[in-house]
Amino acid sequence: MTKEKQFVKEITTMEDDFAQWYTDVVKKADLVDYASVRGSMIIRPYGYAIWEAIRAALDQMIKETGHENIYMPLLIPESLLQKEKDHIEGFAPEVAWVTQGGAESLSERLVIRPTSEVLFGEHYAQIIHSYRDLPKLYNQWANVVRWEKTTRPFLRSLEFLWQEGHTCHATGTEAQEETERMLEIYAEICEHFLAIPVLRGRKTDQEKFAGAVHTLTIESLMHDGKALQTGTSHYLGTGFAEAFGIQFTDKNGELQTVHQTSWGITTRLIGALIMVHGDNRGLVVPPRIAPKQVMIVPIAQHKEGVLDKAYALKEQLKSVARVDIDASDKKPGWKFNEYEMKGIPLRLEIGPKDIEKDQVVLTRRDTGEKMPVPMNELETKVTELLHAIQDNLFARAKAHREEKTTVARTMDEFKTALVENPGFIQAMWCGSPACENFIKDETSATSRCIPFEQEHVSGHCVCCGEKAEHLVYWAKAY
Amino acid sequence: MTKEKQFVKEITTMEDDFAQWYTDVVKKADLVDYASVRGSMIIRPYGYAIWEAIRAALDQMIKETGHENIYMPLLIPESLLQKEKDHIEGFAPEVAWVTQGGAESLSERLVIRPTSEVLFGEHYAQIIHSYRDLPKLYNQWANVVRWEKTTRPFLRSLEFLWQEGHTCHATGTEAQEETERMLEIYAEICEHFLAIPVLRGRKTDQEKFAGAVHTLTIESLMHDGKALQTGTSHYLGTGFAEAFGIQFTDKNGELQTVHQTSWGITTRLIGALIMVHGDNRGLVVPPRIAPKQVMIVPIAQHKEGVLDKAYALKEQLKSVARVDIDASDKKPGWKFNEYEMKGIPLRLEIGPKDIEKDQVVLTRRDTGEKMPVPMNELETKVTELLHAIQDNLFARAKAHREEKTTVARTMDEFKTALVENPGFIQAMWCGSPACENFIKDETSATSRCIPFEQEHVSGHCVCCGEKAEHLVYWAKAY
Ligand SMILES: [Zn+2]
Ligand SMILES: [Zn+2]
Numbered sequence: 001m002t003k004e005k006q007f008v009k010e011i012t013t014m015e016d017d018f019a020q021w022y023t024d025v026v027k028k029a030d031l032v033d034y035a036s037v038r039g040s041m042i043i044r045p046y047g048y049a050i051w052e053a054i055r056a057a058l059d060q061m062i063k064e065t066g067h068e069n070i071y072m073p074l075l076i077p078e079s080l081l082q083k084e085k086d087h088i089e090g091f092a093p094e095v096a097w098v099t100q101g102g103a104e105s106l107s108e109r110l111v112i113r114p115t116s117e118v119l120f121g122e123h124y125a126q127i128i129h130s131y132r133d134l135p136k137l138y139n140q141w142a143n144v145v146r147w148e149k150t151t152r153p154f155l156r157s158l159e160f161l162w163q164e165g166h167t168c169h170a171t172g173t174e175a176q177e178e179t180e181r182m183l184e185i186y187a188e189i190c191e192h193f194l195a196i197p198v199l200r201g202r203k204t205d206q207e208k209f210a211g212a213v214h215t216l217t218i219e220s221l222m223h224d225g226k227a228l229q230t231g232t233s234h235y236l237g238t239g240f241a242e243a244f245g246i247q248f249t250d251k252n253g254e255l256q257t258v259h260q261t262s263w264g265i266t267t268r269l270i271g272a273l274i275m276v277h278g279d280n281r282g283l284v285v286p287p288r289i290a291p292k293q294v295m296i297v298p299i300a301q302h303k304e305g306v307l308d309k310a311y312a313l314k315e316q317l318k319s320v321a322r323v324d325i326d327a328s329d330k331k332p333g334w335k336f337n338e339y340e341m342k343g344i345p346l347r348l349e350i351g352p353k354d355i356e357k358d359q360v361v362l363t364r365r366d367t368g369e370k371m372p373v374p375m376n377e378l379e380t381k382v383t384e385l386l387h388a389i390q391d392n393l394f395a396r397a398k399a400h401r402e403e404k405t406t407v408a409r410t411m412d413e414f415k416t417a418l419v420e421n422p423g424f425i426q427a428m429w430c431g432s433p434a435c436e437n438f439i440k441d442e443t444s445a446t447s448r449c450i451p452f453e454q455e456h457v458s459g460h461c462v463c464c465g466e467k468a469e470h471l472v473y474w475a476k477a478y
Numbered sequence: 479m480t481k482e483k484q485f486v487k488e489i490t491t492m493e494d495d496f497a498q499w500y501t502d503v504v505k506k507a508d509l510v511d512y513a514s515v516r517g518s519m520i521i522r523p524y525g526y527a528i529w530e531a532i533r534a535a536l537d538q539m540i541k542e543t544g545h546e547n548i549y550m551p552l553l554i555p556e557s558l559l560q561k562e563k564d565h566i567e568g569f570a571p572e573v574a575w576v577t578q579g580g581a582e583s584l585s586e587r588l589v590i591r592p593t594s595e596v597l598f599g600e601h602y603a604q605i606i607h608s609y610r611d612l613p614k615l616y617n618q619w620a621n622v623v624r625w626e627k628t629t630r631p632f633l634r635s636l637e638f639l640w641q642e643g644h645t646c647h648a649t650g651t652e653a654q655e656e657t658e659r660m661l662e663i664y665a666e667i668c669e670h671f672l673a674i675p676v677l678r679g680r681k682t683d684q685e686k687f688a689g690a691v692h693t694l695t696i697e698s699l700m701h702d703g704k705a706l707q708t709g710t711s712h713y714l715g716t717g718f719a720e721a722f723g724i725q726f727t728d729k730n731g732e733l734q735t736v737h738q739t740s741w742g743i744t745t746r747l748i749g750a751l752i753m754v755h756g757d758n759r760g761l762v763v764p765p766r767i768a769p770k771q772v773m774i775v776p777i778a779q780h781k782e783g784v785l786d787k788a789y790a791l792k793e794q795l796k797s798v799a800r801v802d803i804d805a806s807d808k809k810p811g812w813k814f815n816e817y818e819m820k821g822i823p824l825r826l827e828i829g830p831k832d833i834e835k836d837q838v839v840l841t842r843r844d845t846g847e848k849m850p851v852p853m854n855e856l857e858t859k860v861t862e863l864l865h866a867i868q869d870n871l872f873a874r875a876k877a878h879r880e881e882k883t884t885v886a887r888t889m890d891e892f893k894t895a896l897v898e899n900p901g902f903i904q905a906m907w908c909g910s911p912a913c914e915n916f917i918k919d920e921t922s923a924t925s926r927c928i929p930f931e932q933e934h935v936s937g938h939c940v941c942c943g944e945k946a947e948h949l950v951y952w953a954k955a956y
Contacts, residue, residue, distance in 0.1 A: 045546035068523035147579035
């Protein structure tokens with residue numbers, strides 16, 4: 001076997017096999033590699049740099065809204081996890097158990113955190129005493145483990161990275177305002193940074209978080225017409241607080257129970273990014289979170305002056321963009337392929353002919369458009385194009401979602417839409433779990449959210465025909 | 479039981495009981511709280527903000543020297559850990575074992591990573607093929623678990639946070655240069671940011687990392703005369719690379735094995751910070767990594783104009799310092815105590831009399847010095863003082879270390895020094911493990927490092943009297 005690196009191979013086209021296309025992209029764009037443990041992933045430098053960019057943007061917003069970061073232990077005693085009944089029922093089937101430490105068999109099993117509500121609950125009971133201690137607004141960046149049966153990189157893996165916010169408030173109103181505030185911040189991360197349009201709404205009771213009063217969610221549509229939940233924000237009410245005894249003395253000296261929230265986004269967002277913007281040449285990364293926004297590829301770089309000019313351009317562009325250069329001895333064709341696969345927003349070519357004409361050639365990753373740009377307009381043009389690409393990606397994804405959203409008034413329309421125009425289905429619902437389950441069993445589509453912006457597309461439940469309570473977005477989902 | 483928060487309590491003086499003083503400081507300065515799992519810790523917002531500051535400074539240096547961040551899985555199959563013999567022998571006694579996932583009993587046990595050499599080894603074997611792929615310079619920020627019997631917050635805990643660098647090089651020389659480069663970066667973090675002077679040197683074979691050819695180390699002296707290892711950088715040679723088959727084709731088309739390094743620093747650094755700079759009023763945080771550098775305490779804040787002025791000062795100082803204000807209804811005395819306990823470098827008092835005189839009163843945390851400062855000199859003075867405090871903390875710690883370093887030429891001198899002036903002992907060593915073990919058994923002091931800067935304090939081994947090979951620093955250590 002030769003140990004020389006091979007050329008970038010072709011990837012499966014998404015029309016032929018979307019799942020294989022996804023797997024090809026995560027591997028060929030160097031986002032992920034597989035490790036020894038089934039369902040675990042190695043997040044490679046390029047994938048991790050995207051996560052760092054998302055994290056930096058979100059962390060700043062979390063701090064600006066008064067939250068503080070904290071770090072909780074990885075391991076949770078079984079008895080602590082069992083303190084909140086709905087919670088343990090929801091999570092017990094999918095946790096990893098530590099039963100031995102060194103040579104010692106543990107008298108009580110430990111769980112690797114699947115989420116940290118119970119740890120925060122125990123801590124808050126220790127540190128909250130008075131109304132002066134409220135609100136407590138904590139956030140944690142951490143890894144969590146869930147023992148998933150079927151796994152896919154970023155979308156569903158044994159271990160993933162996330163942030164989990166956990167807050168305590170004096171009143172339910174304040175806590176619910178917090179869940180809305182954080183959902184809006186998640187929507188901002190998706191729409192403004194990742195160029196992924198989202199639907200904002202509430203989960204049905206069946207789809208809400210184990211232990212929550214209600215769950216707010218943002219939902220996005222992938223290129224294949226499946227939905228992906230991109231962030232959730234839970235109003236926990238006083239359930240955990242009662243289980244853990246998180247009480248405070250109010251202004252009148254009376255003992256009260258706090259109202260709690262929790263909210264999180266995960267490395268799943270990278271999966272969403274791939275499936276919303278990617279194409280048959282690979283990944284497409286929106287400029288605002290792209291680790292590298294411009295890649296300089298010198299043409300005929302052995303010729304005098306080319307490399308010097310290429311490095312000078314890198315210096316010149318540093319103040320307006322995150323720019324890099326590939327001056328390796330690989331062929332320009334290989335480089336074009338490689339940086340298209342990695343979805344770098346702009347390619348800049350510079351060769352002897354360009355130098356003669358005092359220009360460079362820029363190529364947009366989103367449209368493939370190629371254009372000569374005079375050297376003295378370069379900074380302005382790069383800035384403009386990065387904005388244009390960001391806007392175009394968002395507009396394109398939004399148009400795709402709108403095109404793939406169908407109103408259904410009957411189950412026949414519902415089923416037809418799923419086949420003929422797979423995507424979101426807007427349909428009225430009576431509010432009964434029976435109808436929700438029936439739809440799921442019949443069509444594999446689940447209720448994604450009850451959108452905040454309600455429309456009245458019909459007076460009757462799409463399933464049972466009874467009086468409709470809510471407009472619901474339904475879809476097959478990841 | 480009243481749920482009202484109590485006043486900050488006195489802490490144990492370090493002269494009375496250093497260990498209790500340490501525990502008091504980590505708790506009362508709100509750095510850490512305890513969790514349900516024995517030996518685990520909750521890193522509270524103030525402690526975590528210090529870690530974030532260290533991480534930000536180090537991450538920048540790691541990236542500037544060409545390293546890329548990556549994320550490896552938390553769980554390692556037992557068979558993978560066993561691939562490198564010395565490594566598994568070193569770590570097996572102190573790992574946590576996962577034996578069950580969901581309802582399923584695992585056919586192979588998994589280890590929660592105590593360190594990730596084997597995961598990097600497996601990955602590098604997949605992605606390195608040619609000399610063009612070298613060097614590979616990866617780093618990971620992560621949590622690790624070691625099943626420690628006795629634990630103390632930051633110093634020795636079941637789980638801790640760290641970064642671990644893992645690199646591959648074409649030659650041993652390059653790899654060894656890398657270990658030196660990273661040790662110097664760690665020294666820079668300690669000395670320049672944390673104001674902690676370090677000794678740079680090499681570990682003896684007995685004290686080196688399990689699986690390394692040699693280990694470089696930086697060692698610091700705590701206030702009680704005990705040493706703390708503050709960072710290590712390992713040259714792994716080709717041991718792991720042979721076990722994992724990490725090979726590359728060189729320029730001549732021949733198959734070669736890579737040379738590797740690994741290096742890490744941990745949340746232990748926060749323990750060092752406490753024990754090097756802290757005093758009987760609590761923590762002292764060096765300005766360069768202090769989450770808050772200036773705390774404004776309004777005096778008689780109910781009087782007209784005081785709070786307005788205090789907030790205006792906060793705005794005014796924002797461009798030169800990380801500044802905060804405590805405008806709560808707690809008494810100034812409580813606030814003075816609280817921010818001394820938290821080690822905030824400068825306190826700024828502003829009251830009606832100060833406003834009349836167009837001044838504020840600044841108090842240095844390191845010296846307790848209190849000084850009126852005219853309003854129009856404030857920015858300059860704050861900048862100056864923050865530098866002065868940073869420098870003073872370093873100078874004070876260095877003077878302490880020098881005062882607590884004794885040359886010993888005989889075992890009698892060695893033992894006397896440990897009793898009369900506990901700290902580092904400089905003594906010559908013949909190089910034999912027997913002498914090293916004898917010293918450890920007799921005195922509890924261990925060899926901390928063979929310093930790069932060798933002096934010849936005697937011709938004979940302090941233990942056996944044979945010809946001396948090296949000057950060694952010895953100390954009792956954490
Ligand atoms: Zn119905
Ligand atoms: Zn000897």
